[in-house]
Amino acid sequence: MSMLKIFVGTMYGGALDVAEQVKPLFEEAGFDVEILEQPELADLTEPMPELALFCVSTTGSGDYPGNFVPFARAIEELGPDLGALRYGLIALGDSSYGDTFCGSGRALDTLLREYGATRLGERLEVDAMETFMADDAAIPWVEEWIESQQLKGDKT
Numbered sequence: 658m659s660m661l662k663i664f665v666g667t668m669y670g671g672a673l674d675v676a677e678q679v680k681p682l683f684e685e686a687g688f689d690v691e692i693l694e695q696p697e698l699a700d701l702t703e704p705m706p707e708l709a710l711f712c713v714s715t716t717g718s719g720d721y722p723g724n725f726v727p728f729a730r731a732i733e734e735l736g737p738d739l740g741a742l743r744y745g746l747i748a749l750g751d752s753s754y755g756d757t758f759c760g761s762g763r764a765l766d767t768l769l770r771e772y773g774a775t776r777l778g779e780r781l782e783v784d785a786m787e788t789f790m791a792d793d794a795a796i797p798w799v800e801e802w803i804e805s806q807q808l809k810g811d812k813t
């Protein structure tokens with residue numbers, strides 16, 4: 658069974674909504690999908706999923722949402738080997754925050770790659786100044802991501 662885990666970092670639920678909206682697209686592509694609203698490092702490493710998608714918004718001044726802090730901190734402190742991990746990343750932010758736009762998603766991207774993970778394709782950055790409902794940007798992006806990366810699970 659091909660497993661896709663969606664790791665969510667959210668304050669007001671926008672990133673969770675994105676995860677729930679894109680879940681069926683991955684199921685259609687043959688993946689067994691699990692959404693993690695309170696992610697822990699073990700969710701990523703024991704066992705490591707075939708594929709991971711991160712949906713994270715930004716709070717404070719470029720900071721991780723509270724529910725995501727323990728996960729990111731555990732990676733920083735324990736330095737797991739993420740060499741076998743392939744992932745995609747959807748960052749939610751607001752460009753009116755200037756330099757810290759999508760700061761959390763960008764920091765996570767750097768962190769995952771520092772420990773050996775491979776990002777498939779480009780990161781999606783959803784700007785609340787331009788896109789009222791993040792799903793409107795995320796759904797077509799995921800459709801294109803699945804297509805361009807030829808993501809296919811083995812669920813029948």
Ligand SMILES: Cc1cc2nc3c(=O)[nH]c(=O)nc-3n(C[C@H](O)[C@H](O)[C@H](O)COP(=O)(O)O)c2cc1C
Nearest residue numbers: 667668669670671672714715717719750751758759
């Ligand atoms: C207190 C607060 C601080 C924020 N700080 C940032 C920031 O530094 N950078 C950014 O890009 N967006 C920032 N945002 C915007 C949110 O990331 C954006 O509204 C996002 O869509 C929220 O997603 P969520 O519903 O998943 O929490 C902030 C929003 C709030 C309310």
